[in-house]
Amino acid sequence: METIIKIEKLHREFKMGSETVRALKGISFEIHKGEFVSIMGTSGSGKSTLLNILGCLDKPSAGDYFIDGISVSKLSRDELSTIRNRKIGFVFQSYNLLPRTSALENVELPLLYNNTVSSDERRERAINALTQVGLADRMHHTPNQLSGGQQQRVAIARALVNDPVMLLADEATGNLDTRTSYEIMSLFQELNSKGKTIAFVTHEPDIAIFTSRTIMLRDGNIVKDEGIKTLSARAALDKLPVSEDYDITVGIQNEIEN
């Protein structure tokens, strides 16, 4: 199977004055096309550090990193920007949407930094991405007019709009309640079933069960890396007690109707 990500003996050290924090201590793994990987571990185990390197926001202190066949270790800051722009989609815990800016314009953002995309194509692709995440009818809403779950969907649409080889999510469900988390996981599963490769950082085991492989970190080392039996987030969602407190979002409603 096609290898999307390959890391070899990856180290990351932070120098804090005289002290050196070794956040990653020489880890190696590969992620293949179509995988849905969860990266787990306790707080401080190095998950975010790893994800930042995978996302080309940070560079390893030592070791090799290939994304889509390109060796990243020797790239300049500008070249890393281009990799992020063309090959990677980020989803953050705190959504990071531009305030007072419509969902559509938020989703268009990555394409503004891509010269090969015309303004018509930009709009079209943003609309498609929003439709994929079930927000076709919320395009002109600003973040403060959207729920947390909807804001995270906009962020996912933004991550999808450049058609990346890899989606990276750092605690993407960390700010959401159980039902909304399941909805987001269901969306990720749906994207994964359509072929998107996803790496998902979480420290919640009941979120990790929706992925197909778990890499467990402890103190900067991989302690476990195994395929798991994937549970359907849809099914889990259906089993949740229906409560009036929960408002099923429009996107999910559409899916049920279909």
Next chain:
Amino acid sequence: MKFRNHIKIAWQALLRNKTRALLTMLGIIIGIGSVIAMVSLGQSSTKGISSEISSMGTNAVMVMRASQTEGGVNIGSGNVQTLKATDVEAILAGSSNISMASPVVKASKQIVYGANNWPGAISGVNEAYLEINKYEIASGSNITADDVRNSAKVCVIGKTVVDNLFKNGENPLGTVIRLGRIPVKIIGILESKGQNMMGMDQDDIVILPYTTVQKRMLAINYLHMISASAVSENVSDLAVADIESILRRTHKIMEGNDDDFEVRTQQQILDMLSTVTDMLTILLAAIAAISLLVGGIGIMNIMYVTVTERTREIGLRMAVGAKNKDILTQFLFESTILSIAGGIIGMFFGVGLSFTVSTLLDWAFVLNIPTIAVSFIVCAAIGMFFGWYPARKAANLDPINALRYE
């Protein structure tokens, strides 16, 4: 990256905070507005002076008493008593370049008519004075050579004096008014001339035979001034030279000693005035330029705060692929758009202000295109200059730290 995308990004960012954008521009608006208004008004007033020159003619020549120094201290011209009526005759007789001349004796006395009174600015002159100074008689008649010879108690008054003494619309002609203790008959009324360039009311004037003022009011035998007119504009310099040599002779001033008088042409006085207004214009424009500078610093200030406040936004932009120079360009564009937009608004504001003021003051409105063009360029430069530091700070942020920023 495409220029259009840069503009779009900066524009969207500014629209997200319209109030702040407007407040940031305020400094530039006021700065550019005042620079343009000051320069434009300065030029209007200078232009007003030159049109005054052409309306008055440059024939007028004035002889004033020189100021004196005593032990190195300037004690003014008050003590100089050497200017005499015979000098006027000598000038008229001795120079073919002078067509008319009149003695001038100034006095101020309270004018009383019935229950009304008015502080009168009295000019004791001869029958030629009105023509020399381009006054016209509206009704009645001018003082005559006979009136001068006889120290007649007659006067010609300006419109302001009429308005303040004859409030019920009586006909002033033939009426006797009192100047201090002396009763004087009004024989003529002047056509209104309005204000002169220095804002002095030229209609607030009482014309008497100078002999009357000398003998009956002040008890002096010298003059304060001589007002003369050259034959033509071209010979006014010759006229000045003539007067100087004649007066040095009549005043018996030895070779090498200073004149006890000073001769000025109308042109010189107006030139001097222009120099003063030019200097004033430069001064005001300089002050306005400082306010423009303060406006620029205002932009820098706000942009700096903005960068800190939008750290996460910057981190996000970097995460989705913005290069350092894209971020730099975005913030530079933001500050430049702000300053140029502020400049354009300020331009309208400045032009409007100078138009209003020159209309109110009855000055010619001058629109100086080079000033406006230069201000525009200065604005753009200010935006880039003061935007540079905050923009660089934004561009040098580390994406991870920026994303994590609380």
